[in-house]
Amino acid sequence: MRLRILDNGHSFGTKALFAFIRTVSRQPVLDVVKLVNYRAGFYGGPMSKLTQEAMRGPSAWSVGDRELMAAFVARASQCEFCVKVHTAVAQGAYGGSKDVPALLSDVGAAAVEEPLRATLLMLGKLTREHAVDADDMRAVLAAGASRQQIEDALAVGFSFHAITRLADAFGFFVPGPKAFAAGAKYLLARGYR
Amino acid sequence: MSDIKQAQKELQTRILEGDGRASASDRRAAFDNHGLAEPLRTLVDKVALNPLRVTDEDIAAARASGLSEDQVFELVVCAAVGQATRQYDTALAALETAAGKK
Numbered sequence: 001m002r003l004r005i006l007d008n009g010h011s012f013g014t015k016a017l018f019a020f021i022r023t024v025s026r027q028p029v030l031d032v033v034k035l036v037n038y039r040a041g042f043y044g045g046p047m048s049k050l051t052q053e054a055m056r057g058p059s060a061w062s063v064g065d066r067e068l069m070a071a072f073v074a075r076a077s078q079c080e081f082c083v084k085v086h087t088a089v090a091q092g093a094y095g096g097s098k099d100v101p102a103l104l105s106d107v108g109a110a111a112v113e114e115p116l117r118a119t120l121l122m123l124g125k126l127t128r129e130h131a132v133d134a135d136d137m138r139a140v141l142a143a144g145a146s147r148q149q150i151e152d153a154l155a156v157g158f159s160f161h162a163i164t165r166l167a168d169a170f171g172f173f174v175p176g177p178k179a180f181a182a183g184a185k186y187l188l189a190r191g192y193r
Numbered sequence: 194m195s196d197i198k199q200a201q202k203e204l205q206t207r208i209l210e211g212d213g214r215a216s217a218s219d220r221r222a223a224f225d226n227h228g229l230a231e232p233l234r235t236l237v238d239k240v241a242l243n244p245l246r247v248t249d250e251d252i253a254a255a256r257a258s259g260l261s262e263d264q265v266f267e268l269v270v271c272a273a274v275g276q277a278t279r280q281y282d283t284a285l286a287a288l289e290t291a292a293g294k295k
Contacts (some may be wrong), residue, residue, distance in 0.1 A: 002252045005262045013194035039263075043270045046207050050200035055288070057196070078245055122284075130242070130276070131283045147292045155197040158281040165230035165273035169236075 001031055002171040006038050007051055014038075025186075031175035032163070046140035047162070051190040059151055064093035065116055067098060069156045072120050075104050076127035079164035081172040083161075084158075088184035107168070119153045119162040120141030205278065208271050220271040224275030230239040232258055233268065240272035272291075 001009045010018070014037050036044030049073050055066050067090035075084030083104070090100045103110045118140040126132045139149055150171045209220050216237040232254035236284040237246045254267050289295070 002249060003262045003266055007265065008261070018267060024226065038266070041207075042211070042267065043204075043208065046200065046204040047274075050197050050204055053197050063216050097207055109258050113263050126280055126284050132278055134287045134290035137284075137288045147288065150288055154281055154284050154288075156276050157284070158197065158201070161274045161277035165240050165244040165276065166269065167245045169240045169273065171247075171249075 001034070001173060002169075006031070006034055006170060010034070010038055025182040027180075027182045028173075028175055030175070030179060030183045031170070032085070033165065033183075035166060035170065035172075040065070048192050049158075049162075054152075054159050058193045059148050059152045060092070060146065061116075064095075064098065066152075066156050067093050068103060068116075069100070069120065069123055069153055070160050071100065071104060071128050072107070073123055073157055073160040074164055076124045077095045077161075077164040078170075081167045081174050082160065082164050084174070084177075084180045085183055085187070088180050089187050091183055092188045103115050114143045115140075115145035115149065119145050119150065121151075121165055123153060123157050126154075127161065200280075201278070204274065208267070208274060210238045211248075213267050213269045214261060219264075219268060223271035224273060224278075226272060233260070236265075237268065237272040240269055241276040 008015075017037070018034070021029050021033070036048055038044065040048075041069070055070070055187065056063065059066065061069075067086050069085035071083055071090050087100055087104065090098075094100065096170075098112065099110060103120070105111055107117055107124070112120075122132055122136050122140050125136060145153075146192055209224060210217065213220060215223075219229070219233070223233070223237045226237055229237055232251070236247065236255050238252045239251060240245075252265060255268075256262070260268070
């Protein structure tokens with residue numbers, strides 16, 4: 001973590017919470033948790049509320065679909081930390097009904113419904129090129145995604161276009177698989193609140 | 194039909210207009226990725242357009258220019274949320290062109 005305040009500038013109560021998390025999970029506290037709990041009134045609070053709505057609010061997309069979109073955006077932005085977290089959450093949410101790594105490495109060839117495939121391709125372009133045009137949207141609509149589904153996917157995109165940038169800029173530490181598994185378990189059970 | 198518009202507005206209002214250690218004008222400039230002087234300009238531009246390229250030196254240069262860690266924290270958050278907002282707005286406009294006005 002490139003800013004010391006994000007590692008150890010938290011309030012006494014938050015530090016106690018981190019100690020509790022370390023004891024219960026027997027894993028280090030993930031840097032994203034440290035970020036959203038640092039001066040939470042500034043960024044973490046409002047952003048968590050938004051992300052909870054995008055990832056767990058009412059939508060025709062399943063939780064697994066939206067976690068897959070998050071992992072897909074993370075992969076398109078080469079954010080290793082976010083790819084690992086959200087791949088694990090998507091796998092947990094799908095319960096083995098989709099091959100998440102295969103979808104991330106070749107969405108064109110992997111087995112997946114056409115509306116979701118087209119939506120992922122659009123999100124990937126938006127992530128890489130910072131823009132999409134009306135033809136890109138026509139392709140997603142033609143594949144069978146509804147307008148509302150596209151808007152819901154763009155909400156996921158908004159969250160992760162911000163979060164991946166912060167992970168890179170602040171230099172999130174990438175721990176071992178057990179720490180990500182613990183984080184994924186928490187996000188599946190509790191969401192982003 | 195998740196609706197993030199309200200939450201998005203709250204987030205943006207908070208980081209741009211709420212209490213902060215960085216000036217409101219610097220926060221706005223970081224959000225817009227426009228109108229900042231070096232070395233902040235380079236840091237903010239990388240956060241917005243090429244975040245993998247951010248280095249320890251970029252953060253150190255911003256600190257050496259007189260910014261506290263809290264100010265850097267706020268300005269990087271503004272830069273990230275600003276770029277995410279532009280991408281979201283661009284995509285929604287493309288959707289409206291493709292599907293017609295709501």
